[in-house]
Amino acid sequence: MTVNGKAVSGSVEPRTLLVHFLREDLLLTGTHVGCESGYCGACTIHLDGVPTKSCMVLAAQADGCDVTTIEGLAKNGDLHPVQEGFWERHGLQCGFCTPGMIMSAAGILAENGSPTEAEIRHGLEGNLCRCTGYHNIVRAVEYAAAKMRGEEPAPPEWETDLV
Amino acid sequence: MSTTTSALGGVIRRKEDPALIRGRGRYVDDIKRTGELAAAFVRSPFANARINSIDVSAATAMAGVHAVYTIDDVRHLGPLIAQVPVGKLRPLLADGAVKHVGEAVAMVVADNRYIAQDAVDAIFVDYEPLEAVVDLKDAASDRVKVHDDLDSNVLLAWVGHEWWADVIAVEDPRPKIEEAKQRDDAVIVELEMVNQRLIPVAIEPRSVVASWNEGYERFEVYSSSQIPHALGGAIAKTFGLASNAVHVRAPEVGGGFGCKLNVYPDEILVCFASMRLHRPVRFTETRRESAVSTIQGRGWVATATLTGTPDGRILGYELRALTDMGAYSQNFTVAIPLLGLWVSAGQYDIPAYFEAKCVVTNTQTTDAYRGAGRPEALYYIERMIDAYAREIGMDPAEVRRKNYWKNDQFPAVNNTGLAIDSGDYETNLDKLLEMADYEGLKRMQAEARAEGRYIGIGLSTYLEICGFGPSVLSEIGFGWNNYGLPSSFSGSGLVRVNPDGSATVIIGTGPSGQGHETTWAQIASSVLGITTDKIRVSHGDTAESPMGVGTFGSRSAAVDGTATYEAAVKVRDKAAEIAAHLMEAAPEDIRFADGGAHVVGTPGRVVTWEEIADVAYRPHRGPDGLDAGLEAHAVFSPGNATWPFGSHIAVVEVDPETGNVEFLRYIGIDDCGNVINPMIVDGQVHGGIAQGVGQALFEEAIYDDAGNLLSGSLIDYPIPTAGDLPSFELGRTVTPTDVNPMGVKGIGEAGTIGSAQTIVNAVVDALAPLGVKHIDMPLRPRKVWQAIQDARG
Numbered sequence: 001m002t003v004n005g006k007a008v009s010g011s012v013e014p015r016t017l018l019v020h021f022l023r024e025d026l027l028l029t030g031t032h033v034g035c036e037s038g039y040c041g042a043c044t045i046h047l048d049g050v051p052t053k054s055c056m057v058l059a060a061q062a063d064g065c066d067v068t069t070i071e072g073l074a075k076n077g078d079l080h081p082v083q084e085g086f087w088e089r090h091g092l093q094c095g096f097c098t099p100g101m102i103m104s105a106a107g108i109l110a111e112n113g114s115p116t117e118a119e120i121r122h123g124l125e126g127n128l129c130r131c132t133g134y135h136n137i138v139r140a141v142e143y144a145a146a147k148m149r150g151e152e153p154a155p156p157e158w159e160t161d162l163v
Numbered sequence: 164m165s166t167t168t169s170a171l172g173g174v175i176r177r178k179e180d181p182a183l184i185r186g187r188g189r190y191v192d193d194i195k196r197t198g199e200l201a202a203a204f205v206r207s208p209f210a211n212a213r214i215n216s217i218d219v220s221a222a223t224a225m226a227g228v229h230a231v232y233t234i235d236d237v238r239h240l241g242p243l244i245a246q247v248p249v250g251k252l253r254p255l256l257a258d259g260a261v262k263h264v265g266e267a268v269a270m271v272v273a274d275n276r277y278i279a280q281d282a283v284d285a286i287f288v289d290y291e292p293l294e295a296v297v298d299l300k301d302a303a304s305d306r307v308k309v310h311d312d313l314d315s316n317v318l319l320a321w322v323g324h325e326w327w328a329d330v331i332a333v334e335d336p337r338p339k340i341e342e343a344k345q346r347d348d349a350v351i352v353e354l355e356m357v358n359q360r361l362i363p364v365a366i367e368p369r370s371v372v373a374s375w376n377e378g379y380e381r382f383e384v385y386s387s388s389q390i391p392h393a394l395g396g397a398i399a400k401t402f403g404l405a406s407n408a409v410h411v412r413a414p415e416v417g418g419g420f421g422c423k424l425n426v427y428p429d430e431i432l433v434c435f436a437s438m439r440l441h442r443p444v445r446f447t448e449t450r451r452e453s454a455v456s457t458i459q460g461r462g463w464v465a466t467a468t469l470t471g472t473p474d475g476r477i478l479g480y481e482l483r484a485l486t487d488m489g490a491y492s493q494n495f496t497v498a499i500p501l502l503g504l505w506v507s508a509g510q511y512d513i514p515a516y517f518e519a520k521c522v523v524t525n526t527q528t529t530d531a532y533r534g535a536g537r538p539e540a541l542y543y544i545e546r547m548i549d550a551y552a553r554e555i556g557m558d559p560a561e562v563r564r565k566n567y568w569k570n571d572q573f574p575a576v577n578n579t580g581l582a583i584d585s586g587d588y589e590t591n592l593d594k595l596l597e598m599a600d601y602e603g604l605k606r607m608q609a610e611a612r613a614e615g616r617y618i619g620i621g622l623s624t625y626l627e628i629c630g631f632g633p634s635v636l637s638e639i640g641f642g643w644n645n646y647g648l649p650s651s652f653s654g655s656g657l658v659r660v661n662p663d664g665s666a667t668v669i670i671g672t673g674p675s676g677q678g679h680e681t682t683w684a685q686i687a688s689s690v691l692g693i694t695t696d697k698i699r700v701s702h703g704d705t706a707e708s709p710m711g712v713g714t715f716g717s718r719s720a721a722v723d724g725t726a727t728y729e730a731a732v733k734v735r736d737k738a739a740e741i742a743a744h745l746m747e748a749a750p751e752d753i754r755f756a757d758g759g760a761h762v763v764g765t766p767g768r769v770v771t772w773e774e775i776a777d778v779a780y781r782p783h784r785g786p787d788g789l790d791a792g793l794e795a796h797a798v799f800s801p802g803n804a805t806w807p808f809g810s811h812i813a814v815v816e817v818d819p820e821t822g823n824v825e826f827l828r829y830i831g832i833d834d835c836g837n838v839i840n841p842m843i844v845d846g847q848v849h850g851g852i853a854q855g856v857g858q859a860l861f862e863e864a865i866y867d868d869a870g871n872l873l874s875g876s877l878i879d880y881p882i883p884t885a886g887d888l889p890s891f892e893l894g895r896t897v898t899p900t901d902v903n904p905m906g907v908k909g910i911g912e913a914g915t916i917g918s919a920q921t922i923v924n925a926v927v928d929a930l931a932p933l934g935v936k937h938i939d940m941p942l943r944p945r946k947v948w949q950a951i952q953d954a955r956g
Contacts, residue, residue: 013277015277016277029186029189029190029192030185030187031186032192032366032367032417033192033368033447034417035368035449035876036450037451039450042366070185070186071185073186083184086184087176087177090176090846092177092180092183092184093418093677093678093850094367094415094416094675095188096415097366097417098183098184099186121884121885121886122885122886124886125885125886128366129366130420130850130854130882131366131676131846131850132846132850133849133850133891133914134849134853134888135890156842158841158845
């Protein structure tokens with residue numbers, strides 16, 4: 001398969017999950033395991049461009065596929081607008097759900113450049129966050145959407161940045 | 164000597180984030196040790212059973228299995244150490260009996276987790292099931308005893324006016340309350356309410372990897388812990404080592420909420436296995452396993468009685484609770500209701516009686532879950548204020564206002580003998596009512612009701628106690644004494660200006676998303692005038708940091724933050740001496756700003772931190788008698804806890820056909836004293852409210868009569884999703900504390916403490932026209948629908 005633009009190969013047991021192959025064999029530990037049952041979304045990656053929970057896919061099923069993980073989202077050192085949005089709008093606290101959340105959010109924006117708040121919230125229902133109450137995650141995705149449309153994002157809800 | 168404090172109260176983007184948003188953060192399960200093995204556990208399917216035999220032979224013979232351990236291998240290590248050892252301590256592995264579903268019975272260590280899990284399935288345990296007791300009232304009756312060697316399932320009762328009778332004398336409020344009940348005009352409201360069992364659900368499952376380094380006779384441990392020092396102490400004590408022979412690191416921790424504020428048997432057992440096998444050993448829990456092997460929270464059933472006058476003056480409040488401890492006592496277990504006791508009367512100057520019996524049951528241990536005792540206490544009193552207001556036909560905001568502690572009463576000694584540091588409850592409430600447009604909301608509700616819609620306005624105010632100390636509480640268990648680390652909950656901070664002029668701050672906290680690297684950089688920057696980009700904050704490492712308590716109880720900023728502030732002041736004072744020498748001025752005339760020092764009145768001539776550090780590390784260049792180096796350590800032991808407060812309003816609409824509850828608005832005004840970083844403070848409130856919403860509407864650890872946990876996965880234990888929550892409207896008032904020099908109180912748990920009852924009050928308000936007086940949480944659609952049907956007869 002191709003992972004983050006590079007061809008990779010490996011031999012695995014038939015039962016090996018894609019997320020374990022990414023983490024254990026390729027050492028791409030940015031993709032997290034939160035529930036091994038497809039509910040929490042911490043393991044979300046892009047499989048042939050589609051946000052996919054990598055704990056629900058066997059590594060062997062991804063043979064020949066194009067995989068993008070959180071490590072491959074920034075291009076040439078430039079953050080993806082969603083990554084930038086999460087930083088600028090405090091879209092993360094402990095950061096554990098964040099890679100999956102960012103991959104899902106990037107998927108939403110790839111399909112719909114101007115999502116409403118309700119559409120963002122609905123689109124992220126497969127990704128659980130226990131820290132943020134999602135408030136600032138929604139602000140982060142709105143920030144990214146504006147950036148990707150070439151518009152100035154709405155100002156933050158707090159006082160002006162110092163640094 | 165003054166300094167710039169511009170970095171306090173401002174927003175900077177988090178220093179933690181660049182790694183985390185790129186997937187480059189390092190959580191325990193991301194840190195691989197050479198040659199590591201994986202552990203997995205056989206867990207009990209029964210809530211109460213004798214173990215007749217355990218056959219591990221097939222598992223031991225499997226390829227890739229290195230060892231299988233049972234209690235016979237580890238009994239000599241004793242039970243799991245608890246900080247508050249009241250009740251039955253947990254054996255490291257089941258010792259002849261199991262007392263809850265999920266209790267660890269045997270441990271397998273194998274080449275990898277897949278093989279370890281295969282071997283778990285090959286172990287045969289012969290159980291003899293016994294009757295389990297799950298219901299709290301049933302357990303409190305001692306009809307079935309959980310542990311043969313305990314006198315009763317009721318371990319102790321916390322009583323509000325005599326929790327520390329030897330030291331703090333408080334008048335028994337009951338005679339006054341009884342007298343009030345006899346008044347002709349007495350209005351008495353009583354409700355029995357359940358504050359249900361919850362599962363913390365940190366998104367990162369707990370993970371630990373331990374390595375016994377034989378050559379250096381030292382354990383190296385990485386654990387997803389909120390309390391790395393306490394864990395290190397517990398390991399050292401268990402194995403008879405000095406505490407400096409255990410190096411614990413808590414790297415990135417993926418959420419805690421109290422569930423990682425504990426020492427777990429698996430953390431001790433991986434150490435044991437590593438010592439035996441001479442290999443690093445890892446254990447990472449699965450999600451389903453987490454539900455039964457990590458502590459749970461809440462689990463109260465209580466009867467609350469409120470006595471008042473027809474015009475809104477509360478004359479007495481009583482709460483009698485049974486609180487669920489689960490089967491074994493771990494870190495704080497029986498101490499959790501005590502935190503509720505301290506705030507049992509909320510923000511009110513009223514006679515209040517509190518009693519909480521700690522009851523063991525055949526269920527997983529309970530301990531601290533976000534708020535820990537305080538959400539329970541505030542839930543009860545704030546539900547009762549609402550019920551009373553409804554009974555006398557008075558606006559619930561006005562009832563609250565009428566019974567608040569007034570500004571000139573602070574420090575106010577409450578019904579438990581503790582002094583509330585500071586408060587301005589009316590201003591806070593007024594700000595909320597204005598921001599919510601309370602009168603407008605009531606008009607909107609009246610119009611909606613006329614159209615047959617069920618819109619509810621829920622109000623709650625809350626009082627919190629956090630930032631523990633005071634130090635004297637270590638005499639009753641608030642410290643890590645039982646982990647071999649005699650201490651109170653003092654904070655510590657070490658500040659070092661390095662030879663190149665950058666600064667390092669090292670703290671003994673164990674954050675799990677609270678943004679300490681950012682906030683502590685702001686604290687140090689505010690004192691030293693070194694910009695935050697040149698300050699690196701390090702935490703969660705027992706070898707690197709001074710003795711630290713960890714992160715919990717909304718304590719880190721108020722206690723460890725203060726210690727860091729004081730350490731930075733010491734460094735600044737020394738730097739001022741050096742700068743004065745270099746500029747031939749008096750130290751008291753030196754000011755720090757913009758990355759260097761200048762003499763007051765002449766900001767143009769600056770000595771940089773690089774120049775100051777150069778002298779500090781080459782003392783012969785400095786004034787006579789200068790000690791080399793530029794670092795300081797401070798320990799801060801607060802004289803009191805801090806007491807944040809706030810007011811929240813939820814506006815909901817209930818669909819009478821489905822029972823579904825939808826948020827129209829959620830508004831919160833919180834007061835945590837002075838604010839270091841408003842962005843981070845707001846984020847803490849958002850997350851706190853979300854967990855309160857989870858309890859109010861969705862979450863419940865449901866045990867059947869046989870003690871099976873029926874809601875152990877994320878599909879039947881639904882935590883809120885993005886689609887379940889509204890955007891929150893937040894504001895704040897600022898009432899500083901004088902308990903610490905920065906005037907900060909704490910914000911980690913406030914949102915949770917303020918929210919669940921706000922939402923229940925809103926739903927009950929929505930259904931008030933039908934005569935609904937109470938519905939127990941979680942207010943899932945079916946339950947709400949049923950309440951509507953019952954009310955309609």
